[in-house]
Amino acid sequence: MRLFRFTTVPAMALAAAAFAVVAAPAQVQAQAQAQTKIAIGKVVGGNGLHIPSYVADAAGIFKQEGLEARFVSLTGKAQVTAGMSGNLDFVPIPSGGAQAALNGAEIRYIVGQSMSSQWVFVTRGDITRVEDLKGKTIGYGRLGSADYDEGATFLGRFFNMQVGKDYKVIAYQGEPERIPALLNKDIDATMVSAAHAAQAVAMGMKVIARTSDKMPRVGGSFWTMKGYAEKNPETVKRFTRAIAKAVMYIRTNKDGSMKAIKEHLGLTDDKTVAAIWDELHNVFGAELPPALFREIFESRRLDMIAENQWPKDKPLPDPEQFLLRAQLEATLKEVNYVPAKVGTN
Numbered sequence: 001m002r003l004f005r006f007t008t009v010p011a012m013a014l015a016a017a018a019f020a021v022v023a024a025p026a027q028v029q030a031q032a033q034a035q036t037k038i039a040i041g042k043v044v045g046g047n048g049l050h051i052p053s054y055v056a057d058a059a060g061i062f063k064q065e066g067l068e069a070r071f072v073s074l075t076g077k078a079q080v081t082a083g084m085s086g087n088l089d090f091v092p093i094p095s096g097g098a099q100a101a102l103n104g105a106e107i108r109y110i111v112g113q114s115m116s117s118q119w120v121f122v123t124r125g126d127i128t129r130v131e132d133l134k135g136k137t138i139g140y141g142r143l144g145s146a147d148y149d150e151g152a153t154f155l156g157r158f159f160n161m162q163v164g165k166d167y168k169v170i171a172y173q174g175e176p177e178r179i180p181a182l183l184n185k186d187i188d189a190t191m192v193s194a195a196h197a198a199q200a201v202a203m204g205m206k207v208i209a210r211t212s213d214k215m216p217r218v219g220g221s222f223w224t225m226k227g228y229a230e231k232n233p234e235t236v237k238r239f240t241r242a243i244a245k246a247v248m249y250i251r252t253n254k255d256g257s258m259k260a261i262k263e264h265l266g267l268t269d270d271k272t273v274a275a276i277w278d279e280l281h282n283v284f285g286a287e288l289p290p291a292l293f294r295e296i297f298e299s300r301r302l303d304m305i306a307e308n309q310w311p312k313d314k315p316l317p318d319p320e321q322f323l324l325r326a327q328l329e330a331t332l333k334e335v336n337y338v339p340a341k342v343g344t345n
Contacts, residue, residue, distance in 0.1 A: 036238070039072055039087065041091045043079070045073075046174075046265040047092075047147075048265070049092070049118050049146075051280065053222075054261065061245050072087075076141060089235075090222045091224070097109070102301065107226065107322055112288045113220035113285075117216070117217055118195075118211075121209040122190055122208070123190075124206070127188060128206070133189055134161060134167060137169070138170075139178040139186075155167070157214075158214050178196075191211075202272045218289070218292045251281055261277065290320070
């Protein structure tokens, strides 16, 4: 009996040691993945276009992919600057990135978020159509941000209304500030993302236009610098996986999505948040269809021509050179990604 106990203990110890030797590499790898820190740009107050990244955070999808994500709140223009300087790893400002790329910046788009522009013009009840905004004051984001450029482009291109000439603008740092300003009559209308528009409607405001009606394009698409992508291909891949998984998660998981919306958009009313999910859960997409991706650059080129920053007769270069399409499509296939079906419930 004594011999049995003597010989069994070393055997157990050896087995445990052997298991540790086998398990150690996997454990070390998991620990290494968990230590992969990334900095993600976030517009001040949050944005409905970027809900997939918020869900990837709140639902623990980034962590599942071995990423320790940190959101950095900045205006859109400041995010572009931070991304190019290396202070942000992933930036969800596609139009600002496109202008930087057209000016020579080594930017690479990696994954989409929204298949719709999502910007919405909301007003008080005394303004019922876009044309009524002439001579009025509109709340936008900061100059150079998507929530300034999209509004100025939409009104200028389709309604021949120019900033400063046909209407005034008050620029706000974040979207949450604009609804109270509208209620207080500091402004006559404002442009906000669809998520914040739902909040405005719940407070008695009226929607008079959606930029997606005339400007179909992808929104919130993430880019990084070429150097970062080349140095950290596995991190870029895992980030892409996380966003793709979050997009599919949003489509069917209402409760989890609502939790992320509350946390990142600062909303508390369950009815409003539920309405946001009902309206938006099928408009998100990680894919970047060539035609819609090209529109990001073409729209920016037209704006640059209007601002005398691009020669009228200079054609648009192939936007695909700024997109890691092969990596995106391979990663989407790897996670069994189901393409977006915009317009379904």
